[in-house]
Amino acid sequence: MELIYAVLVQPFVDMYLDPLIFIETVIKGLMAGVLYSLVALGFVLIFKASGVFNFAQGVMALFAALTLTGIMEYMPDGLPKWLTVIVALGATVVIMILLAVIIERVVLRPLVNQELIILFMATLGLSYVLEGAGDLMWGSDVKVLDIGLPTDIWDIGGVYVEQLDVTAAIAAGSLVAVLAIFFTKTRIGRALRAVADDHQAALSVGISLQQIWVIVWSVAGIVALVAGIMWGSKSGVQFSLSLIALKALPVLILGGFTSIPGAIIGGLIIGLGEKVVEVFWYSVHGGAVENWFAFMLALAFLMFRPQGLFGDKIIERV
Template sequence: MDFFLEVLIGGLLAGVMYSLVAIGFVLIYKASGVFNFAQGAMVLFAALTFVSLGERGVPFWIAFLVTLATMLLLALAVERLVLRPLVNRSPITLFMATLGLAYITEGAAQALWGAQVHGLDLGIEDVPLDFGGLLISQFDLFAAGMAATLVLVLSLLFNKTRIGLSLRAVADDTLAAQAIGIRLSRVWVAVWAVAGLVALITGLLWGARLGVQFSLSLVVLKALPVLIVGGFSSVGGAIVGGLIVGASEKLAEIYAGPLLGGGIENWFPYVLAMLFLLVRPAGLFGERAIDRV
């Protein structure tokens, strides 16, 4: 039982890391209906900018603030140069625009900082801590705490501030929100800026675990099952979906892996996602599409 609990808790903590990536997708999708395929490139760009500044002797907090300001400028540029000219275009057009944006962002990161692999040390050692006989990773606990803090801040932002209420109004009915004077451009800039902050924190945590390299942008592929399970339009769904995916893949690897030859941790989440698409396409917390005729 102790071993089972260790695997389960380790999977849940790993799922929190997946949720961080998924939250960036959810924020932009709720505000603009755009599936932002460039989220992984934003994670890479933020992590690469931060670690490159640190290697040049810039103190931690100054590097963090400079990187955050860079992500805010990137959000403003995306709204002005990509979203605004493509207003009212088809979803596939917007998706292809974010796909192109992903390659542009990765290319810009390589041109600015180079293509070499960087190590990132946040000062948190990945060592097990003993909790009554259960061994839990110190770094995973730190990452879970950061994710919980970020979710709390986002909840306060969306529920207690004017821009948050505007975002919820736009998510519910874009035309009605415009009719009462809400400016879509301002909401989009705010949402992409928050997504940039999420990308920065995600990039730091994943970069500390995997190293800051261009494969870091592929972490978005792990977020897709999380979005399908939790729902594309729910921040809470992203958290729950991440926990489910993280726990299920770890348990499947330990208990079903030996029977199937091992290595199922990488593809089991997609099997789970396909089952959800067949049974509950909107996910656990997603909004079901209703067509009125």
């Protein structure tokens, strides 16, 4: 009886009694969701264009952030801050594009036409390589990433909002807008969609698969960089970032693997859900549900709608 009360009644009483905390939790959850969405976005891009389920997307975010902080450390001290940041950002983007070229050459090209599950496992291996390489080059201690993003806290009628969170939301929003334009309006975007529909057919009309893959992985790398910056500025650049990034997977299950809006909305649902459950149902579970809440939600969801919120229904043929 007590348990039923604690599960079904008490949390809502708390929400009603302390609406400020509730609103703050909601905002915090949505902002965490934005970060998940950013990682998920990279997954969706690659999955759409190549059918590859890139397990390494989270590690790519870590790798990008590590590279960025590493380069900033090695820049000469006398330079003005904005110059350091811009040069380091530019260098990191170049490295991420180089990484895409290497991945295409070394991993994807030899595995073309293999079963997708083999490619999935290859990206698992890739995540280990990237993690080892990032740590090896830049060291594995926790780093502070400061590229001059606003870190103050706004007080809006008693509700505290971190400016960093707002920046992240704006970054995610503009990223989605840019990607949408890129996909629908540019020549490369059309080619990308063609490749996503049918590799063979795309090849036959003269689209270079290799070129497309390099582009997609580069874009995914840059998306990973944005995610890495946001996350790194918030909680430092460290190994655990790659584990947190795994939560992008349940986000995708919720949103559907091929849907960009799905990635955003899935991320928001999961971020919101886990924060609210963490805070208001604390007396039931005793904390740290953030570790598994997203996955269990996805698992429950899979039982009823395997194709996700925005995915197409899968019809099997013989």
